[in-house]
Amino acid sequence: MRHLVNITERRGDWLQTFTGKQFWPLDPHPDDIDIRDIAHALANTCRFNGHCLRFYSVAEHSVAVAENVPLEHRLTALLHDAAEAYLADVPRPVKPYLSGYKDIERQLDECIAEKFGLAYPWPDAVHEVDNRILADEQVQLMTIAPAEWALPRPPLGVDLPHWSPREAEVAFACMYEKLSGVSA
Template sequence: MGTEFTGSWLATSRGGMWSIESPQESQVYLEDIAAGLSRTCRYAGQISEEVTFYSVAEHSVIMTSHAHRSGLIRTRSEALCYLLHDGSEAFFGDMPTPMKALIPQFRVYEDLAQSVIFSAFGLGPDMVARIKPDLKRIDTRVRIDEREVMICEPALSAGREALWRQDPSLKPLGITPALLEPNLARQVYLEAFAWALDALPDDLGAPRAVRDAGRYLAERGVAPKLPDFTPSHAKEASCMPEFSPC
């Protein structure tokens, strides 16, 4: 394992080192990302007492699953953009958005880490920019579904109203999070990654991080699967009056 880093660094699940100030593509490994995202709780862990855990890994798979069902994911690069869109949180955790606004330097390091992770998997800035508008909208919409399950009042209504002030047309995705514990969330994340590498047309070639990910998944016999988080009895999101703004 490499020990290349400059200045402050963080230990990774593999025993490697992640440079906070000067991350390199050689420091990017799927197993570290899966470990960090599956053990990081969304909403800074401030979820209702009835909900034990909700990981960034599960959130990423939910978004990928919805985008694929919606026809927005057709190639390997598009799937990896969704699965890795919060990749930096594997190392830095899920800092709440209001905190990021108060600590601008944190966002600098987070954006740098995210850029390096994307690049390591062959996802260039033009490719990411093309996918970003749809990805951001799904990321915003899924918060309505997530918060309904795990945020209590009055914060639930306040957060919903804040989203609608930004965009009154927002609708939930109509999904139900499985609320997987970390080990299961990690498995589901790895299975979704294996699905992206196995089932979709390869428009990336073989960047080092992709080659290593494929080898890692094959060695562990990870089956390629992409779950569907939409309940069979669920109404279409556009027909859910309880989510309509007043």
């Protein structure tokens, strides 16, 4: 029988993860974070709030970023959006207007960094590739834009394979295992 934590011991309410754990988004602890939950949730989360020509997961995006940064930043790049496994993928134009969201996301990013032994804040190399792949995604995933996107960087030239959620989950987990040496 599993022991459930008394909710009065933690801040906020909890959500149940894919692996059946309790997770408190407002009070994250490194021991609560599971790479299997991250891989599964990100593989089932569509980028752009689903407003793309076909399904494209945050897990696939994360693998693409990880494949295109220097080797020393690959694990960080793979996990740069891991907080979205617990908070959802909030579109960039909305995030600045959600009071307290950036603080919650930052706290969770810091917790994820601690869990996986990563430096935080994320390195500039990860942000650079993330923004350049965003430009590739805009070209390959979106209909003709009604206005010019304010993209911070030019495209990287990455071809997106458009994996199914299952393929994305497996690719994410395999890359994690390869980079960390720990089974997912």
